[in-house]
Every structure is written in structure tokens, then in C-alpha cells.
Amino acid sequence: MISIEIENLHYAYKNEDVLKNLSFNIKQGEFFIIIGPNGSGKTTLLKTLNNIITPDKGLLKISGYSIKSYKRKSLSRKISFVSQDTNLDFPFTANEIVMMGRSPHLGLFGLETDIDCKIVENAMEFTHVSHLKDRLINQLSGGERQRVYIARAICQDPEIILLDEPTASLDLSHQVLIMDLMEKLRIEKNITIVMVSHDINLAALYADRLLLMKNGEIIKIGKPENVITYENLEKTYECVIMVDKNPLGNFPIVIPVPGRYLSNKGGL
Amino acid sequence: MTKTIYSNLLKNRRYVICLLLLFFLNPIKLHSKTVIDETGRKIIIPEYPKRIISLAPSITEIIYDLNQEHRLKGVTLFSDYPPQAKKLPVIGSYIHLDLEKIVSLRPDICIGIHDGNPKEVISRLEKLNIPVYLLNPKDFNAVTFSLNNLGKILNCEQRSKFLINDIKSRVNAISKKVEKINSKPGIFFQIGINPIVSAGNSTFIHELINMAGGKNLAKGQIPYPRFSIEQVIALSPDIIIIATMAREGGFDQVKAMWKKWKNINAVKNNMIFLVDSNLVNRPTYRLVEGLETLAKLIHPKLFN
Amino acid sequence: MKILQKESVSVINQIFIICFAGSIILISFVLIGICIGSSDISIKSIINIICNKEELDPLIKTIIIKIRLPRVLFAIEVGASLSLGGLVFQALLRNPLAEPYILGISGGSAVGAITGIFLGFSRYFGVSIMAFIGSMMTLLLILFISQGKTTVKKDSLLLSGVMVNAFCSSLIMFFLSLSHDNKLHNILFWLMGDLSMSETKHVLTVFMFLTPCFIIIFLLTHSMNLLLMGKEAALSMGVNVRFVTYVLLITTSFMISITVCHSGILGFVGLVMPHLLRLIFGPDHRLLVPACILGGGTFMVLCDILARWLPKQGEMPVGVITAIIGAPLFIFLLRRSAK
Numbered sequence: 001m002i003s004i005e006i007e008n009l010h011y012a013y014k015n016e017d018v019l020k021n022l023s024f025n026i027k028q029g030e031f032f033i034i035i036g037p038n039g040s041g042k043t044t045l046l047k048t049l050n051n052i053i054t055p056d057k058g059l060l061k062i063s064g065y066s067i068k069s070y071k072r073k074s075l076s077r078k079i080s081f082v083s084q085d086t087n088l089d090f091p092f093t094a095n096e097i098v099m100m101g102r103s104p105h106l107g108l109f110g111l112e113t114d115i116d117c118k119i120v121e122n123a124m125e126f127t128h129v130s131h132l133k134d135r136l137i138n139q140l141s142g143g144e145r146q147r148v149y150i151a152r153a154i155c156q157d158p159e160i161i162l163l164d165e166p167t168a169s170l171d172l173s174h175q176v177l178i179m180d181l182m183e184k185l186r187i188e189k190n191i192t193i194v195m196v197s198h199d200i201n202l203a204a205l206y207a208d209r210l211l212l213m214k215n216g217e218i219i220k221i222g223k224p225e226n227v228i229t230y231e232n233l234e235k236t237y238e239c240v241i242m243v244d245k246n247p248l249g250n251f252p253i254v255i256p257v258p259g260r261y262l263s264n265k266g267g268l
Numbered sequence: 269m270t271k272t273i274y275s276n277l278l279k280n281r282r283y284v285i286c287l288l289l290l291f292f293l294n295p296i297k298l299h300s301k302t303v304i305d306e307t308g309r310k311i312i313i314p315e316y317p318k319r320i321i322s323l324a325p326s327i328t329e330i331i332y333d334l335n336q337e338h339r340l341k342g343v344t345l346f347s348d349y350p351p352q353a354k355k356l357p358v359i360g361s362y363i364h365l366d367l368e369k370i371v372s373l374r375p376d377i378c379i380g381i382h383d384g385n386p387k388e389v390i391s392r393l394e395k396l397n398i399p400v401y402l403l404n405p406k407d408f409n410a411v412t413f414s415l416n417n418l419g420k421i422l423n424c425e426q427r428s429k430f431l432i433n434d435i436k437s438r439v440n441a442i443s444k445k446v447e448k449i450n451s452k453p454g455i456f457f458q459i460g461i462n463p464i465v466s467a468g469n470s471t472f473i474h475e476l477i478n479m480a481g482g483k484n485l486a487k488g489q490i491p492y493p494r495f496s497i498e499q500v501i502a503l504s505p506d507i508i509i510i511a512t513m514a515r516e517g518g519f520d521q522v523k524a525m526w527k528k529w530k531n532i533n534a535v536k537n538n539m540i541f542l543v544d545s546n547l548v549n550r551p552t553y554r555l556v557e558g559l560e561t562l563a564k565l566i567h568p569k570l571f572n
Numbered sequence: 573m574k575i576l577q578k579e580s581v582s583v584i585n586q587i588f589i590i591c592f593a594g595s596i597i598l599i600s601f602v603l604i605g606i607c608i609g610s611s612d613i614s615i616k617s618i619i620n621i622i623c624n625k626e627e628l629d630p631l632i633k634t635i636i637i638k639i640r641l642p643r644v645l646f647a648i649e650v651g652a653s654l655s656l657g658g659l660v661f662q663a664l665l666r667n668p669l670a671e672p673y674i675l676g677i678s679g680g681s682a683v684g685a686i687t688g689i690f691l692g693f694s695r696y697f698g699v700s701i702m703a704f705i706g707s708m709m710t711l712l713l714i715l716f717i718s719q720g721k722t723t724v725k726k727d728s729l730l731l732s733g734v735m736v737n738a739f740c741s742s743l744i745m746f747f748l749s750l751s752h753d754n755k756l757h758n759i760l761f762w763l764m765g766d767l768s769m770s771e772t773k774h775v776l777t778v779f780m781f782l783t784p785c786f787i788i789i790f791l792l793t794h795s796m797n798l799l800l801m802g803k804e805a806a807l808s809m810g811v812n813v814r815f816v817t818y819v820l821l822i823t824t825s826f827m828i829s830i831t832v833c834h835s836g837i838l839g840f841v842g843l844v845m846p847h848l849l850r851l852i853f854g855p856d857h858r859l860l861v862p863a864c865i866l867g868g869g870t871f872m873v874l875c876d877i878l879a880r881w882l883p884k885q886g887e888m889p890v891g892v893i894t895a896i897i898g899a900p901l902f903i904f905l906l907r908r909s910a911k
Contacts, residue, residue: 052807076810083804089668090800090855100798104810109858110794111583156809345886360886363757367768368639372611374631384754387694388769396634465752492752 002064003028003160003192004049009058011044018044019055020216026209028159029190031183033203036213037237042196045213046162049194050081063159076104079160080153084168085145088137094148095133098124101155123151127181143174150181160192161185167199175199179206200254204228205246212236228252303421306404306414307382313399314376316423321370323380324362326550327403328353330415331379333431333553334424342373349546349554365389370398377401379418405551408475408559411435414551435556439479442563445570446481453566455482456505456534459545461522464495472555473511473548480563481570482507501529507566508534511545541565586859594866598648601873605644606636608881638772646770646834647876647890648869649778651841652786653831655849655868658842659860660789660824663796664817665726672828672842675733675821679740680710681832682763686747689758695769699762703833710736711825723803723814724821765838765891767876778834785827786865792816793857800855838872838891840898845871847905 004026011019018041026032034042047053048060051067060067062078070078080101101123102116112120124130127147132140137148146166153161163182167175183206185191197203203210204224212219212227214236220227230243233254240257300314321342322328328347331340337352345361347353357373360366362381367389370378375398380390382404390400401421403414412432419428455477459465466486467473477484485503486493510522519542527535534540543565547558564571607618617632657672665674673679684706688699714736718728744763751759795816798806806813828842849863875893882888 047804050808052804072807072812073810076808079808081804081808083802086802086805088800089666091850092800092855096856097801100801100809103794103798106794108791108794109583110797358885363754364761364768364886366610366886368635369610371631371635371639372613386758386769388696392771396638 001028002026003030003062004194005059005061005064007059009045009048009055009060011048011053011055011057013044018216019048021058022216022218024211024218024221026192026194028192029186031186031193031195031206031208032211033195033197033207033209034211034213035197035200035203036211036219039215040213041216042213043164046164046194046196049160050079050162051075052081073104076156078158079162080156080158082146082149082153082161082163082166084164084166085142085149091136091138093134094124094129094137094140094144095120097137097148098129098133098151098155101152104156119155119157120151123154124148126154126184127151128177143170143177146170146174146178147181150178154185158191160194163193163195165196165198167197167202175202182206200228200233201246204251204253205248225250225252228254303401305401306410306417307402309402311394311399311401313401313421317377317421319373319375319377320422321359321373321375321378322347323359323365323378323385323400325349326405326552327379327381328356329550329552329554330418331422334415334418334422334427336422336424339422341375342370367392371396377421379403381405403551406470408472408479408555411551411553411555415553431553435553438556438560442481442559442571443479446479446563446567449481449567449570452481452483453506454485454503454533455566456485456500456503456508458508458510458522459492460494461518464497464500465492466495467491468493472551472558476548476555476559476562477566479559480566482562482566497529501532504531504533506533506537507539507541508532509541509543509562509565511543511548539565583856583858586853587862590853590859590862591866594863594870598866598870598873601870601877602644602648605647605873605877606640608877609635609640610880610886611635642770642772642775643767644873644876645775646778647767647872649775649782650767650831650835650838651845651868651870651872651875652865653782653827653868654838654842655845655864655871656786656789656861657824657828657831659846659849659857659864660796660820661842662846663800663857664820664824665730666800666802667726667730668847669843670730671839672824673737673832673837673839675714675729675825676710676736676740677707677825677828677832678837679737679744681707681829682837683740683743683747684709685762685833685836686744686759689755689762690747690751695762696774700833704829707825707829707832710740711822711829715821723817729821761889762836764889765836765894767835767879767890768887770834774834778830781830782827785823786861788819788823789827790861792820793861796820796857797855836891838894840894840902841868841871841875844898844902844905848901851905851908 002025006025007023009019009022022045034045036042044053048055062070067075098120099112099116102112102119103110106112106116121130124133127150129144129147129151132144132148137145140148150166166178170178179202182193182195186193207224209222210224210227211221212232219236220232228243230241233241233243240262242255242257244253244255246253300312302310302312304310318339319341320331320336320339322331322340322344324344325347328340328343329349331337332350332353340356342359343353343356345358347356357369359369359373362384363386365385370393378393378398378400380400380402382402390402393400405411405414412435415428415432419425457467457473457477459467459473467484468486468488468490470491474484474487485505486495508526510519523540526532526540529535543558543561547554547561607615613632613635618636621633621636654672658670661670661672661674662668681703685699685703688702691698693699693702714729714732715724717732718724748756748759795811798809798811799813799816803813845864845868846860849860849867853859853863875890875897879888879890879893
């Protein structure tokens with residue numbers, strides 16, 4: 001089943017084309033990761049999927065219906081969004097933050113019931129932050145904060161979760177932890193995961209399909225082993241890259257080549 | 269004795285009953301009168317006001333001048349003349365009146381100044397059934413006008429007429445001598461030290477200078493114009509008169525400041541004087557004293 | 573340091589507790605407020621009037637009901653409105669230094685009021701209406717400058733508010749330099765803030781305008797909580813950010829303008845009260861909005877009481893009291909949160 005359908009998506013910002021006529025689909029329950037250099041339009045693309053940014057032209061359908069036909073609140077029951085780490089000045093507890101994730105299902109005042117409390121509890125258990133529930137959000141570490149935000153995103157009970165570089169400022173163990181959580185969500189609840197990542201190797205390990213972008217255009221879309229080739233990557237990142245096979249299995253692994261290995265003519 | 273009175277009353281009982289009815293049914297008409305204040309408003313005040321509140325220092329002065337201070341129950345801040353007035357209860361300042369204090373003193377009339385006291389307080393007082401009689405002192409003649417009006421409403425016309433006549437005769441004395449003068453010296457009347465402020469056309473000071481036979485160098489549309497030192501030097505006044513305000517003190521300092529500019533006539537001839545500002549600022553009986561003081565300073569040979 | 577633990581008490585119950593306790597404290601201060609004044613009135617007389625017994629002296633009834641009571645009620649309105657305004661702007665701009673005047677309202681209304689004073693209007697209606705027009709015009713100007721693609725940009729709002737206030741300050745200085753004694757006094761009193769001009773009818777007018785504003789803001793409290801998470805997070809959680817931002821901005825500016833045009837510019841309440849109440853009740857706006865209304869009102873009544881009680885004669889400007897209490901309180905809160 002198609003979760004997200006995009007046709008001729010176009011978006012310009014301050015007279016510059018950021019997204020140029022993109023067309024592709026994402027299936028329900030897929031782990032879909034968007035990679036590409038800085039400024040390629042990855043984050044902008046992600047934000048259009050949630051209507052945080054409204055494209056100038058093109059068709060965007062969620063579960064078969066145009067995104068414009070969704071009201072803000074009903075869209076938030078379908079899609080949730082985890083942005084890059086933002087620090088808050090206001091002293092909410094982790095529990096209160098996660099509870100906000102139930103807002104799309106609550107009334108005007110956001111009055112929670114016991115069921116909502118249970119859902120919040122489960123979500124926090126899932127992301128291993130239950131022990132932090134009464135701690136203030138601005139006292140938590142980067143990794144803990146990210147997991148709280150993910151718990152909040154889970155509470156929205158969505159069909160699709162969008163994540164913007166969730167592992168950017170985390171150390172190795174937390175990076176893997178979060179990717180594992182996403183995989184678990186995908187398998188257990190058939191949630192579509194759409195992620196923007198700067199870490200190509202990590203993306204290759206987890207993604208069902210990758211989207212490689214440059215300058216607002218699709219360079220290649222498909223399975224990791226098809227997308228991650230040295231030709232594609234060198235064209236996109238404009239540097240010398242080796243691609244090998246990951247010892248863990250049939251996953252490509254990317255090795256950027258330091259200058260000292262290159263002769264004057266280029267190449268090894 | 270009482271028997272005769274009683275029998276008389278019984279004989280004329282119809283008339284007695286009528287009188288009694290009139291007395292009780294129309295208490296207002298018998299004990300109050302309708303007057304028009306100086307701004308043209310019609311107000312109803314008691315025939316004989318017993319509890320007066322003054323809403324400006326000048327009004328306090330006038331009431332003392334009219335010898336009616338025994339009826340004065342409240343005054344504003346800075347009601348410092350005569351000194352006895354300082355002992356009366358204070359009802360706030362001229363600009364910021366204390367409504368509650370005024371009401372608690374149970375006045376039957378308040379006397380205020382149009383464009384001086386805030387209009388809101390006046391209307392609130394009237395809503396609480398306290399009549400407010402407003403004076404509108406625009407020029408020197410207004411002083412005699414106000415004295416006349418207050419004399420009428422405070423039932424002391426004899427005294428007010430005495431004061432008015434006194435003012436008139438003193439003013440006449442001065443104007444007769446001044447008529448004969450050929451040249452009028454240029455006067456710079458300084459009321460502000462920093463910045464230098466003088467007095468223009470619509471002020472008492474301007475009028476007094478003219479009446480005293482001087483030429484007000486700050487004349488013009490602006491009531492309180494500002495001057496720079498250069499401008500004053502360019503005017504080269506013959507006499508500089510400085511009015512004290514308690515807050516600015518230091519006459520000697522100001523005099524010393526002017527003394528630096530030796531090309532000003534007033535400095536050359538040592539004609540820099542100090543005058544009590546309350547004599548030339550307040551629309552009261554003392555204004556004529558202010559006039560006399562100025563006349564003596566401006567034409568010392570004529571008036572001494 | 574939260575007094576009410578979320579676990580055990582639901583939000584609605586907490587709101588009720590706040591309203592109940594807050595009202596009791598407020599009413600006590602109101603009673604103290606009507607006992608203080610420049611004329612000596614015994615507490616016995618005041619109790620008689622409250623219990624509607626026959627009071628021997630109608631003058632005392634007049635003073636209590638027509639002079640003291642409107643003033644105290646007006647103080648509640650001013651305190652509530654300014655505290656709530658500070659709270660909403662702190663949430664909208666996601667900035668803890670935001671206060672009700674930050675979007676140019678103080679500058680605009682002061683310029684309007686001074687223009688009215690120069691034109692010779694009396695405080696009601698003339699000067700008040702000019703003040704209101706002034707603040708609404710600055711609001712329009714700032715909204716126009718801060719137009720963003722999807723919604724107002726909060727950084728533009730802040731910056732343009734600061735610039736407008738600075739510009740208006742210089743205009744005010746200019747006007748002050750032109751004016752002499754009489755008008756000068758009027759202007760200064762307006763700028764300092766003054767509760768003494770309040771009559772019953774003004775109290776009622778202000779109440780009529782403030783109540784719908786309070787209700788609208790209260791209905792949007794949950795959205796305010798979500799707005800604090802950032803524009804994108806709020807959008808993702810179902811908040812119509814553009815709509816909520818505009819409604820809150822316009823409603824709050826209107827509420828503050830109505831207050832300021834009657835009372836002049838009273839500072840510190842709008843900055844300090846939200847922080848103080850946040851320290852006690854936490855950052856949830858569903859609790860903070862009723863707390864600000866009742867707490868802000870109580871604070872203002874307290875300041876008014878002190879303004880009338882402390883000086884031997886007459887009264888101090890209320891703005892001075894709010895500053896004397898507010899500034900050290902704010903420093904204390906700052907140090908506490910720094911720990």
C-alpha cells in the first residue's frame with residue numbers, strides 16, 4: 001500500500017529552486033532514508049511531507065488523499081515529526097512533553113484521560129526514558145532528549161513518522177539505539193519511517209530504500225546496494241569515495257578517501 | 269409670653285401652615301442659589317457656604333484676603349501664603365487632587381481653576397453633589413473680576429469691594445506716572461534657569477511689565493518661550509529680572525552667570541534683580557504688589 | 573518546586589483549586605484595600621456597609637463605594653490584564669524577557685496620550701481614545717513589518733517592537749521638552765501610571781472588554797503549551813499556528829491597550845508575575861492563565877494598598893511601588909532559576 005505519493009513537487013525559496021519537480025512513492029511500513037550533501041533540499045523535502053512547508057507546485061498524497069484535504073489536526077493524527085534537537089527554556093517535565101504528543105487526539109484543553117496516561121507510559125518505556133519522566137527537559141542530555149521527543153512522536157499514534165537527522169549530535173550507542181527503535185516500530189506497528197540522515201553507512205544498514213538527492217533533484221532512488229555506488233556518490237559528493245561490502249551482510253559500506261592516497265592525476 | 273405667641277400662631281394658622289410647608293418642601297430653594305461661574309457653567313451652591321475647599325494656592329490666598337479663612341476647611345499642597353494656611357488639611361496637589369480627602373471634609377463648595385485642576389476630578393465631585401465653582405484667571409483684570417465674584421458667593425461683598433478699590437487706586441497711581449514716560453526699557457524676565465525660559469504674551473508677567481512701563485523682550489505667541497544665551501545677548505536687555513522658584517534657588521549663581529557677558533546693558537549698569545515669583549504668578553491680590561515691585565525696579569527714579 | 577503534583581491531581585482539579593484559593597486571597601486583599609484611604613474610617617463602619625446595615629453617615633458609604641471600591645476593582649483589572657499579557661507574549665515569542673509592552677504598546681499609547689493632552693482633551697474620553705488608537709496603530713505597523721511566508725516571524729516581532737518603543741521614547745522626550753508646567757504634569761502622571769481616576773463606569777467598561785479577551789486566551793491555553801515547543805513541533809501536533817498566533821497577538825494587544833489607555837503605563841507586573849507564578853505552578857498555561865488573572869490582580873491591589881498606606885500624606889505613584897517590589901523580586905527569581 002502506498003503511504004506517500006509525490007508527483008512533480010516543486011518549491012522555491014527566495015528565488016532559488018530548492019526542490020525541482022520530484023516524483024516518487026513511499027510504501028506503508030517502509031524504512032525510507034533520504035541522504036545527500038548539505039543544501040540538497042533533504043530537510044525541506046521532509047517538511048513538505050508534513051505540510052510544515054507548502055510546495056509551490058505538485059501533488060502530494062497521504063494514504064491516497066491529497067495533503068491539502070487534511071485539516072491540521074487530522075494530519076497530525078497520521079504523521080508525526082521529530083526535528084533536530086531544540087532546547088527549551090521552559091521547565092516542562094519529560095512526562096509533560098510526551099503527553100503533548102496526545103494532543104491530536106484530545107479536545108480543546110488537552111485534558112488527558114487514564115488511557116492517554118497509559119499510552120504515554122508505554123511510549124516512554126519503548127524508548128527507554130521511563131526513569132526520566134519527572135526530570136525537567138532542559139536538564140536532560142542530547143540523547144535522552146531525542147528519545148523523549150521520539151516517545152512524543154509515537155504517542156501521536158501515527159502511520160508515518162518523519163525524523164530530521166535524529167542521530168546528528170548523538171554518540172554511537174545512542175545512534176544505534178534510535179535506529180533500532182525505528183526498526184522496531186516499523187516491524188511491530190507497520191509505521192512508515194521517513195528519515196533524513198547525514199550518516200550514509202548507518203542509513204545503508206537500516207533502510208529499505210534510499211533517496212539520494214543533490215541540488216533539489218533525485219540522483220538515485222532504490223535499494224541501498226543500488227543507490228550506494230561509487231559513481232553515484234562521487235557525482236553527488238564530488239569527492240573520491242570507495243564502496244565496499246559491509247562484513248555484517250549484504251549492505252554497502254562507504255569509505256571516503258583521504259587526500260594522501262590520491263596521486264596528482266586523481267584516482268588511486 | 270409663650271401663650272401669646274401660641275395664640276397668635278393659632279389665629280394665623282393658615283399662613284403658618286403655608287410657611288411651614290414652603291420651608292420643608294423646598295429646602296433647596298430657600299437655602300441655596302444658582303450662580304454662573306467664570307466658565308459659564310450654572311451651578312447650585314448654598315446661600316451661605318460654611319465649608320469651603322480651595323483647589324489652588326492662589327484661591328487659598330484670596331480667601332484669606334477676603335477674611336473668610338474660618339470657613340476654609342481644606343487646601344492644596346503649596347498653599348503657603350499666608351503661612352497660617354499651611355496648617356490646614358491638605359487635599360492633594362493642584363494637579364492630583366485627593367478625591368477621598370475632599371469628600372471626607374464635607375465641603376459645601378469647592379473653588380477651583382479652569383484648565384488647571386483636572387476636569388475628571390471636578391466632574392466626579394459634582395456627581396457626588398459637591399458644587400465646584402471655577403475661576404478663569406486670564407489676565408490682570410481677571411483678579412478684580414474673581415474678587416468680585418467670590419465676594420458675592422462668599423457673602424463678603426463689602427470686603428471684596430474694598431480690596432478691588434485698593435487695587436484700582438494703586439494701579440491708577442502707577443499708570444499715571446508711566447503714561448508720561450518716553451522710553452520704555454527692555455526687560456528680560458527670566459523664570460527658568462536651565463533652560464532659560466521667559467514669559468510671552470498670555471502671561472501675567474507680560475501684562476505687569478507693560479503696566480509698569482517696561483518692554484517685554486520675550487513678547488510673542490509662545491507663553492513660555494525658551495532662549496539660548498546668544499539670543500539674550502542679541503536682545504541686550506536693559507534690565508534682567510529673575511523670579512525665584514523654591515526649587516531652583518541660587519540667585520547669586522545666576523547673577524554671576526550673566527555677569528560674564530559684559531556687553532549686555534543690564535550687566536553694564538548692574539540692573540539684575542530678584543523678585544518673588546509668587547508675586548507675579550498667582551492671580552491674587554498680591555499681583556498689585558508684584559506690579560509695584562516691578563515698577564520700582566524698572567523706573568526707580570519715578571517710584572522712589 | 574511545584575505545589576501540585578501532576579500524578580495525583582488532574583488538571584481540572586488543579587484549575588479549580590487555583591481559582592478557589594486565588595479568589596479567597598484576592599477578596600481578602602480587596603477588603604484590606606477598601607479599609608485604607610486618606611480619610612479615617614473605622615473598620616466597624618466598613619463592616620456595616622458590607623453587611624448592608626444602615627450606616628449613620630451616608631458620606632462614609634459614598635467614600636467606600638464610590639471612591640475606594642472602584643479603585644480597588646480597577647487595580648484587579650489592570651493587574652490581571654498586564655500579567656496575562658506578559659504570560660501570552662512570553663509564550664508567543666518564546667522569550668522569558670517578554671512583557672506586555674514589548675510590541676510597542678507602551679510607546680504607541682504614550683504618544684497617543686500625549687497628543688491628546690496637547691490637544692487639550694480631558695482624560696476620558698479624549699486622552700484614553702488617543703492612547704488606544706496609538707497602541708493599535710503600532711500593532712498594525714509591527715504586524716506589517718513582521719509578515720512571514722506562513723505566519724509572523726517572532727524575531728521580527730521582537731525587533732520591530734523594540735525599535736518602535738525606542739522611536740516613541742524619543743518622540744515622548746521631544747513632546748516633554750516642548751511642554752510647560754501644566755501639561756507637563758499631566759503627561760508625567762499619565763506616563764507613571766495612575767489608578768486614582770477610576771470611576772465605577774470605567775471599571776465596568778474595562779471589565780466588558782477584558783472578559784472576552786480572558787476567555788479567548790483561556791481557550792487557547794493548550795495551544796500555547798504546544799507553541800512553546802517551536803513552530804514546527806506545534807504544527808506537527810495539530811496546532812493551526814498561523815491562526816493561533818494572530819488571534820493571541822491581536823487579542824492580547826487589544827486587552828493591554830484597553831488597560832493602558834485607562835491606567836497609563838504601569839511596569840513590572842507583566843514581567844514578574846508570570847515568572848513568579850510559573851515557579852509556583854509550573855509551565856502549563858492551563859494553570860497559569862487563571863493564576864495570572866487572580867495573582868496579577870492580587871499583586872496590583874497589594875501595590876495600590878502600599879501606595880496609599882506608606883506615605884504620610886497623599887499617595888505614591890503605583891508604578892513606583894510595582895517597580896520597588898517587582899525589580900528585586902525579578903532578580904531573586906533569576907538567581908533562583910540560575911541555580
